[in-house]
Amino acid sequence: MKRIQILLVVALIVVLLVPACGTTKAPVVQLRVGIDSSMSPPMIDVLTKAVATWNAANPSIQVTMEVTPDYWDKIPSAFAAGTAPDIIYDTVTETTSTFAQLGMYLPLDTYIKNSNVIKPSDFFQPVWSTASWNGHTWVIPYNWSDLGVVYNTDMFDKASLSYPKDPFTWDEFLADAKALTNGTTQFGFYDDSWPETGIFPFIRSNGGAIFSANKATVIAGMDAAGQEAINFYVGLVRTDKVAPTATQLGQNTNPFVTGLVAMQVVRSWAPSTYAQTAPNLKYGVVGIPEKTTQTNYFEGAGFGINSKSKNPDAAWKFIEFLGSEPQQKAMGDQQVYYPARQATINEIQWSAPMKAFLNEAQYGSDLQLVSQFETLTSNWMYWMGNAVGGVNPINIQTDIATVDDKCNQALAKYPVH
Amino acid sequence: MDISEKLPTPMKKRKNSLLAPQRRFAYLVLIIPMAVLFTFVILPTILAGVYSFTDYNMITAPVFIGLKNFTEMFADPIFIHALRNTSIYMVVCVILQVGVGLGLAMVVTREWLKGKTFFRTTYFLPVVLSMVAVSIVLEWVFDSRVGLINLILNYVGIPAQPWLTSEKTALFTIILISVWKYSGYNVIIFTAAIQNLPKEYYEAAAVDGSNGFTEFWYITLPLIQPAILFTSITSAIGSFQAFDAVYVITNAVGGPNFSTMTLLLYLYKHAFDGMRFGYGSAVSIVMFVILMVLTMVQLRIGRANETMNA
Numbered sequence: 090m091k092r093i094q095i096l097l098v099v100a101l102i103v104v105l106l107v108p109a110c111g112t113t114k115a116p117v118v119q120l121r122v123g124i125d126s127s128m129s130p131p132m133i134d135v136l137t138k139a140v141a142t143w144n145a146a147n148p149s150i151q152v153t154m155e156v157t158p159d160y161w162d163k164i165p166s167a168f169a170a171g172t173a174p175d176i177i178y179d180t181v182t183e184t185t186s187t188f189a190q191l192g193m194y195l196p197l198d199t200y201i202k203n204s205n206v207i208k209p210s211d212f213f214q215p216v217w218s219t220a221s222w223n224g225h226t227w228v229i230p231y232n233w234s235d236l237g238v239v240y241n242t243d244m245f246d247k248a249s250l251s252y253p254k255d256p257f258t259w260d261e262f263l264a265d266a267k268a269l270t271n272g273t274t275q276f277g278f279y280d281d282s283w284p285e286t287g288i289f290p291f292i293r294s295n296g297g298a299i300f301s302a303n304k305a306t307v308i309a310g311m312d313a314a315g316q317e318a319i320n321f322y323v324g325l326v327r328t329d330k331v332a333p334t335a336t337q338l339g340q341n342t343n344p345f346v347t348g349l350v351a352m353q354v355v356r357s358w359a360p361s362t363y364a365q366t367a368p369n370l371k372y373g374v375v376g377i378p379e380k381t382t383q384t385n386y387f388e389g390a391g392f393g394i395n396s397k398s399k400n401p402d403a404a405w406k407f408i409e410f411l412g413s414e415p416q417q418k419a420m421g422d423q424q425v426y427y428p429a430r431q432a433t434i435n436e437i438q439w440s441a442p443m444k445a446f447l448n449e450a451q452y453g454s455d456l457q458l459v460s461q462f463e464t465l466t467s468n469w470m471y472w473m474g475n476a477v478g479g480v481n482p483i484n485i486q487t488d489i490a491t492v493d494d495k496c497n498q499a500l501a502k503y504p505v506h
Numbered sequence: 507m508d509i510s511e512k513l514p515t516p517m518k519k520r521k522n523s524l525l526a527p528q529r530r531f532a533y534l535v536l537i538i539p540m541a542v543l544f545t546f547v548i549l550p551t552i553l554a555g556v557y558s559f560t561d562y563n564m565i566t567a568p569v570f571i572g573l574k575n576f577t578e579m580f581a582d583p584i585f586i587h588a589l590r591n592t593s594i595y596m597v598v599c600v601i602l603q604v605g606v607g608l609g610l611a612m613v614v615t616r617e618w619l620k621g622k623t624f625f626r627t628t629y630f631l632p633v634v635l636s637m638v639a640v641s642i643v644l645e646w647v648f649d650s651r652v653g654l655i656n657l658i659l660n661y662v663g664i665p666a667q668p669w670l671t672s673e674k675t676a677l678f679t680i681i682l683i684s685v686w687k688y689s690g691y692n693v694i695i696f697t698a699a700i701q702n703l704p705k706e707y708y709e710a711a712a713v714d715g716s717n718g719f720t721e722f723w724y725i726t727l728p729l730i731q732p733a734i735l736f737t738s739i740t741s742a743i744g745s746f747q748a749f750d751a752v753y754v755i756t757n758a759v760g761g762p763n764f765s766t767m768t769l770l771l772y773l774y775k776h777a778f779d780g781m782r783f784g785y786g787s788a789v790s791i792v793m794f795v796i797l798m799v800l801t802m803v804q805l806r807i808g809r810a811n812e813t814m815n816a
Contacts, residue, residue: 162778169564191565191781335671335762339651467779475763481673499780 118150118403123174125160131423150403175398181389186222194393196225206409216389232426233389234357242371244351253375262378266331269351277331279350280477284469292318295380307496310489326479334479357446361425374445385453558788563781575788587764588772599745602685607692615700630690641754673765692737699733735808
């Protein structure tokens with residue numbers, strides 16, 4: 090009995106001492122990066138691979154990617170609840186200034202200053218500038234896109250029309266749209282209710298402004314050039330009837346792909362979806378129709394650090410990694426978005442449509458939207474949906490004043506500069 | 507003299523001690539649902555009342571602003587749209603859901619009808635389907651270009667209708683979807699109510715030479731008043747909170763031209779898209795008050811009818 094007791098004590102000592110004699114493992118930092126589930130599948134693939142590459146090379150900092158539906162509704166709530174991811178995906182033209190004002194982000198200036206990887210001058214400046222607000226940088230841009238008009242070359246050939254070329258004037262555009270419209274199964278153009286791919290490019294192509302010079306107020310459609318552009322654009326549905334009404338469109342959310350319309354303003358990532366959903370679609374790319382000015386503008390995305398993150402330094406390291414040349418090239422090689430790094434844009438062999446969209450970028454400048462909350466986009470979209478629906482009555486002059494007024498109420502709460 | 511005073515003391519103590527563990531168990535069992543009710547209903551209602559007087563984005567601390575949310579709300583034409591749309595939606599839904607439910611229940615309870623179980627199951631099936639799934643499918647059924655309804659109308663020579671694309675018809679179309687989905691629940695309630703009616707009344711009425719209509723009007727309808735009251739109240743409460751169909755079908759816009767904007771969608775847009783939880787709380791308080799008043803009115807009418815019938 091005594092022997093057994095001694096043996097038990099010895100065994101207990103051995104069990105307690107052996108782990109203490111082993112090598113101590115460094116604590117592993119766990120990071121979470123949140124992205125929007127509506128992001129295009131190739132982008133989700135790129136980020137999944139980036140996370141895998143990072144995790145293999147950095148065993149002490151392990152990253153988990155969370156693909157979240159209804160991301161933009163959930164992120165602020167998650168932040169308030171203290172459950173937001175360490176690294177937040179951000180559309181730099183929409184949410185940076187508001188999230189920064191709400192205190193959701195850490196300012197990145199010190200990290201940037203000390204970084205050998207992220208140099209502001211290395212990045213595409215229009216997108217870099219929208220990642221800043223109130224004198225600080227809050228997000229590191231990851232990618233960007235611009236706008237152009239896609240046109241169905243088969244429809245143009247059948248109508249014996251020559252393909253549009255830059256500068257594509259309003260008159261040429263309207264003439265082509267009329268020639269390509271039969272009023273039932275084919276229309277020349279699709280009037281989009283989203284203002285960024287709808288009315289705003291037309292306002293700017295007529296020399297009109299969206300914001301006042303100091304970006305303090307929204308004045309879209311309040312000047313003569315803007316009013317003329319709105320009348321022209323809405324008239325495509327209501328007067329010229331070269332764009333389908335909401336009734337003629339029905340639930341068709343891809344009128345260009347389904348062959349209902351011959352031309353549409355789209356973002357430069359559209360070709361990647363056409364390659365998946367309509368590989369036989371033959372189309373060309375031309376700039377936004379202009380009246381007085383060739384125009385374009387950009388949308389971008391990037392990553393910021395949650396101000397409540399327990400591991401901001403580790404989070405910065407991962408963001409640096411995403412902004413590095415190899416990762417930017419890997420992202421650009423997907424032929425969906427352009428990399429935020431300027432030099433990397435030139436290293437990629439772009440497809441013909443992507444090259445054509447890239448060529449249009451020279452006419453662009455940034456467009457900082459108010460925020461995702463009571464946005465410029467949604468206020469204008471409510472009105473545009475009805476205006477280009479072409480079914481219900483509108484009063485352009487009074488309606489626009491009301492829409493801009495609502496935008497300015499939101500802008501007063503969340504200024505963009 | 508109270509009988510308990512006559513009982514010997516051990517008997518009294520035994521009686522009380524018999525009940526005490528049962529009483530404790532009863533209270534214990536009640537604590538859990540009360541805690542859930544308090545956490546998920548009472549407390550949020552109180553907090554909504556408090557936040558309705560603040561400017562609150564859920565991230566920074568709420569700032570007291572008095573009645574500003576309410577004055578802004580009643581001055582917002584979109585809120586007035588939403589209030590009007592929701593009222594129309596509720597009134598029409600209640601009339602149609604109760605009427606269709608009662609009509610189908612009258613058919614299903616006929617003695618001569620074969621396959622009663624089949625019919626009851628068929629009518630109840632839409633109730634158990636997800637409203638989101640139903641909305642996605644029926645959005646296509648009502649599509650103005652290729653929808654089934656317009657194809658049938660064209661076939662019989664009626665022009666295609668802009669069901670969901672015209673501000674004149676969009677709300678009515680969503681009402682139809684809601685009536686199709688929820689009437690089945692009322693069919694079950696009315697079926698149970700009708701089947702429990704005493705047959706002697708109908709036998710006596712038959713002897714007096716009554717027909718189907720007089721039986722329904724003078725016997726069935728008065729006797730199922732409680733069921734009518736119940737279904738009216740539940741239909742009103744349910745339709746007043748219309749959200750999912752409108753959200754899915756209009757992509758959360760409430761269009762065309764705000765013709766399908768409902769109070770709950772309006773609340774959602776401001777609270778979650780706009781991060782204005784104080785304003786959203788104010789809208790929810792207004793909805794709460796309206797529903798409370800409606801329910802009390804309905805109960806009053808129901809009690810008055812019961813008194814008259816008695």
